[in-house]
Amino acid sequence: MSDTTIRDTVILGSGCSGLTAAIYAARANLKPLVLEGHEPGGQLSITTLVENFPGWPEGIQGPELIENMKQQATRFGADLKMAHLVSADLSKHPYELNLGADKEPIRTRTLIIASGASARWLNLPSEQALIGHGVSSCATCDGFFASGKEIAVVGGGDSAMEEALFLTRFATKVTLINRSERFRASSIMLERAIAHPSIQFLSSTVVEEVLGVEEKDVRGLKLRNVKTGELSTLPVAFLFLGIGHIPNAKMFHGQLDLDPDGYILTHGNVFPTHNGKDVPGVFACGDIQDRRYRQAITAAGTGCMAALEAEKFLEDHGR
């Protein structure tokens, strides 16, 4: 299909919400176009073992789960394209999607936004090399793998406190590492963490390097005190990042209602609004509209809902 034709459904993102939407939309014969974006396969493609996605009693590698979803979507006619949405015009229907100056814009009757929220990383080469091998940004997902180990959490806000407290269920000791002297978490969360006997605090400290790249397994952290410059080593077996997420929705600023952190606000799970009013034919699913659960199964669930709503919209408004 040429991109000058008007599409029935374009899906923004190829993580588990976008691919689930693609499976449903393709099976409804909508021939969805999936724009894969800067991270084809989404967050699961950078992780290793996923043990909590139903149907895989022994667990499944994240990239394999995503590859299965892609095959399932393409089998029914979904069209996957390596492209990144730069901007969108949602002011007139059909909607126009701009993929960059040298590319033909795409027009579509329905748009499913499944662009996710990318975890913030420290961006150290050693940290990036060990994602899925003892470095994680998801305590709910990977806490179990930290059972019986001494671990570290980076961050000083509420999400870092929440992760640290949650991880005490598994880890024998949790060290919270914060760049500034003061932890900016709310006093209630901070008090809870301070009161916990397994949590210790290291302030004015940054991670310089994650040790264990050669062994492909976290062996410790090289730390630097930002006040004194003193270097030290912390022997931990796991590093969790608790420094937040960046929702991939900046191309919808001013066109959809976003929360103060930039997540798309929805009602009924998948219906975004603009100035409080529905935007016909636009749906949002997965982590881009869910800052609470952030799980593959919840992302897949809302991906299914978004596709069913897109199908219903097209039925009601004529294709």
Ligand SMILES: Cc1cc2nc3c(=O)[nH]c(=O)nc-3n(C[C@H](O)[C@H](O)[C@H](O)COP(=O)(O)OP(=O)(O)OC[C@H]3O[C@@H](n4cnc5c(N)ncnc54)[C@H](O)[C@@H]3O)c2cc1C
């Ligand atoms: C290290 C790690 C381990 C995890 N482990 C588990 C686990 O064990 N179990 C579990 O349930 N969950 C786990 N999660 C969470 C899970 O991966 C997410 O909840 C899930 O991936 C969210 O799916 P999504 O489709 O909403 O978004 P994402 O997976 O983030 O996908 C977003 C997609 O949008 C695309 N995109 C973004 N911007 C644009 C744009 N402008 N144009 C086009 N495309 C765009 C990206 O390229 C990407 O394909 C883990 C997450 C991480 C980071």
